[in-house]
Amino acid sequence: MNLSYWEHKSWFTNLDFVIVGSGIVGLAAALELRRKHPMAKIAVLERGMLPSGASTKNAGFACFGSVSELLDDLSVHSEEEVVALVKKRVYGLETLKKLLGTDAIGYDACGGYELFTLQDEALYTQSLEAIGRLNKLLDPIFDAPVFSRLENSFGFDNIQPQLIFNAFEGKIDTGAMMQAFIKKVYSSDIQIINGATVTAMSDSAGGVSLEINGELSIRASRVLVATNGLAGSLLNEDLKPARAQVLITEPIPNLYFNGTFHLDRGYYYFRNIDGRILFGGGRNLDVDGETTTLMETTEQIQSALDLLLRHTILPGKDVKIEQRWSGIMGVGSKKAPIVKQVSEHVYCGIRLGGMGVAIGADTGTSLAKLID
Ligand SMILES: Cc1cc2nc3c(=O)[nH]c(=O)nc-3n(C[C@H](O)[C@H](O)[C@H](O)COP(=O)(O)OP(=O)(O)OC[C@H]3O[C@@H](n4cnc5c(N)ncnc54)[C@H](O)[C@@H]3O)c2cc1C
Known part of the structure; x- marks a missing residue:
């Protein structure tokens, strides 16, 4: 990826929390994490140029x-x-x-x-x-x-x-809602990194290793997966x-x-x-x-x-x-979202179905609350 020393240090080093997915759930989780951890380094990784799942595509x-x-x-x-x-x-x-x-x-x-x-x-x-x-x-x-x-x-x-x-x-x-979310996340000193697809993830001693776009390896202390219908590439859940x-x-x-x-x-x-x-x-x-x-x-x-x-x-x-x-x-087989700890340092908030406008913000908040 030809990252410079500066890029690596500023964007991808000493990450306390990485959230995968910048839909309603991921952004709400990021805001709740900031509320609970004012000093933490938090990044949201998003595969698309814009959020690219359901949150910017829905009927509102x-x-x-x-x-x-x-x-x-x-x-x-x-x-x-x-x-x-x-x-x-x-x-x-x-x-x-x-x-x-x-x-x-x-x-x-x-x-x-x-x-x-x-x-x-x-x-x-x-x-x-x-x-x-x-x-x-x-x-x-x-x-x-x-x-x-x-x-x-x-x-x-x-x-x-x-x-x-x-x-x-x-x-x-819907567009105004997502823009308001993104503005609030930026003003809470949380970075959203677009064009960053998490292609692999492994939880190991002391944190999580993430592979981005098949080539860049980074580490984070905790990872929250909020990729909803696309979670099958990273997790094995009823979805x-x-x-x-x-x-x-x-x-x-x-x-x-x-x-x-x-x-x-x-x-x-x-x-x-x-x-x-x-x-x-x-x-x-x-x-x-x-x-x-x-x-x-x-x-x-x-x-x-x-x-x-x-x-x-x-x-x-x-x-x-x-x-x-x-x-x-x-x-999935049930209507309720899956909000749970998946492994020692990985958590997920996924399976929002067709009601994500109503329950997305609460689901993201509950996801972040799983972490002490
Ligand atoms: C056409 C349509 C109409 C809808 N209408 C309504 C409605 O009227 N009312 C309502 O309540 N709900 C509606 N919904 C459902 C609602 O939009 C969703 O429930 C909600 O947006 C889910 O939010 P989310 O954050 O869980 O997921 P998403 O918005 O899908 O966010 C997940 C994000 O993760 C990113 N991502 C995925 N994999 C990776 C990866 N490996 N690495 C990095 N990033 C990744 C995606 O690009 C995406 O931006 C509709 C959905 C659609 C598709």
Whole structure:
């Protein structure tokens, strides 16, 4: 790598803590470490020019579960467990807002909506009937009804006549949130080193040896792995990569709605941003193909998104798509993240699933708290 003496000494020597991954979890962990260890030398290693996993790629829903998702959860968990899960997400969002400020993350308490397809009559009826039960269950958290019925006054087509409104869902500006995080990390005297892929790691007496980009060897006293869906290259945990694809339209004149929308059991999601529609989902069409770390988009999923956009969300409108992209999430046999000590000097906070906006900051903080 042709590093100079100065580069080696200033960036890579006497490192107390190295965090691998500069997503929400890695950056939140870095800030908590700084709070606990004001004098420590802390570095975040990031493979990409920018954070390159899910944190800068997501849809920015500040959500805690739609009615159909919560019913799904209730089919495998007890009511107490589901309430605890929602509480964790709601309080997690509060942590994020407190840490960075609601203005800095572009928080908008816009409310969320769940839409049901015409084919899903049974789920539609079941979800409408469950509103009362769920509101009662969640009352201790919100102290007000969360879900209510609404007529489809949005002009969406090919969906059931009523939607379910969630008064407490919101959205953020994902890019603004990550920039606010990075600014705070820099101002806390923590260095983020981009273009640094950790290619190997071994825990040995007194610390951890890390190999960067297959050639540079460095040492750190402790290492925190926050690489989420890409953790399989460094750790052997119950985790699989799960790619998610999205698109964004050109600005649409007089776009009349503001909110977050979940469609078809949450398989699809869309929102407005800067007069455009950001629309994602369709992983269920090719679950095996989307179990990958390749950050690409596919014809199959993108054309399904195109079709739904034109037939359901903006029927009869011909709107251009400006960008398409994908990001990689981490999923496993359980929904909860893995936050644990892996070996004497290595810790991990991974497997954030599709709720990382809500639980990412708390997960990073808990990861750093594992270290005395
Ligand atoms: C398209 C999409 C839409 C989503 N929408 C939402 C949403 O609306 N609401 C919500 O709550 N969640 C959403 N999510 C999920 C959410 O974005 C994630 O749960 C969250 O960002 C995970 O944060 P993280 O820090 O754990 O991981 P990441 O953001 O993936 O961060 C891991 C970082 O580690 C880096 N890295 C990986 N391997 C290495 C290595 N070997 N060396 C160095 N660096 C490495 C990666 O480049 C990456 O920057 C979405 C995800 C995607 C992909």
